[in-house]
Every structure is written in C-alpha cells, then in structure tokens.
Amino acid sequence: MKSSHFVAMLGGAIIGATIALLFAPAKGSETREKIRETFDKGMGEIKKEYDKRFPKNREEGPEE
Numbered sequence: 223m224k225s226s227h228f229v230a231m232l233g234g235a236i237i238g239a240t241i242a243l244l245f246a247p248a249k250g251s252e253t254r255e256k257i258r259e260t261f262d263k264g265m266g267e268i269k270k271e272y273d274k275r276f277p278k279n280r281e282e283g284p285e286e
Contacts, residue, residue: 236264
C-alpha cells in the first residue's frame with residue numbers, strides 16, 4: 223500500500239470516529255474527552271508509523 227493511501231485511510235478513520243462521537247448521545251464534556259482520547263490515539267499511531275518508515279529522521283535530532 224502506498225503511504226499516501228495509508229495516510230488517507232487513517233485520516234478518514236479519525237474523521238469518521240470524530241463524527242460518530244459528535245453524534246453520540248452523551249454530555250458535551252464526555253464527548254470532548256472521547257474526541258481528545260481518539261485524537262491522541264490516532265496521533266500515536268501516526269507517529270509510530272512515521273518512525274517505522276523514517277527511522278533516520280528520529281536519530282538526527284534538531285539541528286543547531
């Protein structure tokens with residue numbers, strides 16, 4: 223699978239999960255917490271995938 227397809231699929235999954243949470247019958251504070259957790263989980267998965275595909279970028283660190 224091309225990386226652009228993976229990113230598109232992951233982005234669609236995150237958007238779909240967010241929309242599902244917005245329409246769920248829950249209090250606003252609970253819904254915001256679920257969105258935050260879903261977003262954090264998605265970003266963690268993206269970072270893991272990025273590190274797996276581009277390990278060299280993580281080893282170099284910031285340039286000074």
